[in-house]
Amino acid sequence: MPSPATPLFPWTHADQHSLESALTSHVAARDFPCVGAKAALGKGTLAVLACDRVDSAWDDVRIHDALMKFAADYRAAPSLFRSLAVVFAGPDTLDEAAFEAALWRRLQSLSDKDVWRGQSYDSRVSADPDSPHFSLSFGGEAFFVVGLHPHASRPARRFARPTMVFNLHDQFETLRADGRYETMREAIMVRDEAVAGSRNPMLARHGEASEARQYSGRAVDGAWRCPFHYTGAEERADG
Template structure:
């Protein structure tokens, strides 16, 4: 005998957050306004925005894997486009619609959760690690790699201790490591780095002690923007083997 039972209501489904939705455009505009502000220190991001090479991806939540495949595919396309036309400056900003109220430690944990998931997809697709960098997060030559291209990540969120790293939503900005090497080869890296440090000091009252040159200490310590001690251990582990 079939018994009629009441069907419990489904939980509300949060609408897809993407740049095709009209509600998402103000958030992208807010990020661009933040970068354009005189107090924003990163001259590289300003240059990318001015050149129209600052790309954006809107995603649901930093604590969800919902958009990880889409983010990874954008990273692969981004790397491919750079190899076809290796012009300075390029950045890919992934803006998440939540969660709200994250502490610095919570943001850091979720950032590395997303990084690990994205790296695992690179391994799953059988893509090589960029051989110009190390996959070991303890190495001073560490960088992430997607599609065979090395990336450096800058995290932004509302609760950052550094004013330059504050934004109304969680953001992960992916920058191509090769661009830093090109700047070094052109003799422009140190000048650009000093400009950023001076601007940051003017806003925050001090220079960011977490910033270090690639090859001096692991850049993994810089990604989230949180102040970490010498005992900090990066949670990332590359799963593609030791050949990297």
């Protein structure tokens, strides 16, 4: 199996090697359902960034640096099956609601840094988390986020450390254009059903319902409201 992608920066977290190894072993496991992540691992394009705590802003600038570089590298040489996984050393005690809250605090902070650094929101998606066309945007590229943590109710979202996997929205559009998206989506759902005993009721295609409901992995009802608010729209209005 090819080695994981080269670290994004010359300096690393003390647990980089152990957390990266744990994640790559998890993705490589036979019962892990996401074939896209497996493809990225096989190509050596699953980049892993180890960080401290998912409930702390300590590494947020570092994470945003990684997202900016990841987006720029993709634009310079677009190719399928690239993912950036941010793996946190802890805490490993958060229940689903607490993990969801921490995940959205990190994403809000990262988005605010994108605005502060003068990055434009990807025009192909909406910044409104209630919109069926919503995606997050960093460095001018739209991203879909998958949260993993130890206490996820869905086995496919269960991993020993809190993790956020950033997947480029443009890759999904490329798969659609190539006629491969539905086949891959169905393969993932079948594999997930084999592990969990049922299909994930939260999954929806982009344009049908807001993907924000899928990020944390927690099953939410119609009353759930995403805590994210894009501040760049306010700055443009003020200008």
